[in-house]
Amino acid sequence: MIVAKNIHKSFGDKAVLKGIDFVFEKSKTNLIIGRSGAGKTVLLKALVGLIAPTRGEVWYDDIDFYKLDIKAVRKLRKKVGMLFQGNALFDSMSIEDNVRFPLDMFTNMSDKEKSTQVNSVLERVELGGVNNKYPSEISGGMQKRVGIARAIVMEPEYLFCDEPNSGLDPKTALIIDDLIKDITDEKQMTTIINTHDMNSVMEIGENILLLDQGKVVWTGDKDRIIESNNKFIDDFIFASPFLKNMKNKAFGLEQSD
């Protein structure tokens, strides 16, 4: 579980986050959604400690993150995995070396144990047989999987994903979404995903926070989204007139224009 308490962030005099309170639950895919520029990336980075908030607290279970010294932060981070929007793979290392890097750096496992672990996570993301390829030699969807494999190889308790679907076709995006959700269930992780992909919201939105201009304007899960009559939800999810009409028809709501 990760708890955000009254998080504020300003760049100069521009307030980007204006008091975020939210509980990101364990064993769930927690989604941060919102329009472009709403502050999703800034919030995710504040949660993971890449951007220090101007005010507020972030709790990893019973640990107050911003009270930790750098050593304690590094220790906690062994329990944190993150999938980056651009994958952030080491481009001059093979796929296998990419995934093995955290094990090399932080464990005393034997080479054989490391190989077993690497192969097992690569198989988990359905990427057998590309161990010796380089990131530039595989497709975007496969790179995402490598990113996931590297993020989970240390068996983290907390997983952060920044726009896991960006640049993928809808079908591949769904497969990646499901993969993240299944792994979250299996490993009982607290997973936080930042997305503006409506398909993801409907597929894996177990606990959703909708941001608008740095404020939380709606929370709930995917089932409640459809029924909700929230103006921000309507603007975000049912953005096109076509979808608005569909929704209104389906729920027998009044036609609005």
Add this chain to the structure above:
Amino acid sequence: MIKRQFYHLGEYVLWLQKVFSRPEKFKMYYKETIRQIDEIGLGSLKIVFIISVFIGAVTAVQLSYQFGDSLIPTYYIGYALREMEIVELAPTITSLVLAGKIGSSIAAEIGGMRQKEIIDAMEIMGVNTQAYLVLPKIVAAIFSIPMLIIIAAALSIFSGFLAAVSFGDFIPSDFIKGLTSFYDSYTVIIMIIKSFFFSFIIITVSAYHGYFVKGGSIELGKAGTKAVVYSDIFILVFDYLIAQLMMG
């Protein structure tokens, strides 16, 4: 403007403190250091070879031209060549050239990792990125650049000798007499000390500019330029300070 420079100096010093921390895993740092020795040391042999040969030859020709018809005994030219190469030309010129070659590539490598969020990714894993990305390079440079500079000094003196005896009207034995006169190992010590300082400057100044790069490819290019320019400036400043302190 001046305030900005002081801000950078402060940031640089703070950042350096993080560079010198205990490695998470000695083996990984060792592996990276070996890779860097290959890159920085062996990778620079060719350019060091080329510039030393030419600098030595040009210096010898120039000295013979200046002093050839004067009352100064001809073997003095060999002596002057040796001193110039060891104390000044080999360490400084080689380092300035290496700043261009190694400095820009380090700034581009680390800056690219910053822009592609690879540094962030490593931080999230719990890696001390300042230490892991920079310390092996410092160790590799402090190990290889002084060697390159010793090679440069030897090569340039040798090529100076060849140039002097083949184009000037020198008797080789005269020149060799000069080369071996008044030898004082203190000058070699100065050369080695300079090369330690210059290696450290090249790596840390360049890595610093890469580490804090923002924006896109234009900024990355600028970081490469700044890495070289500031490395050069610091090299020359320290060249002067060391000369002042040790020979003044």
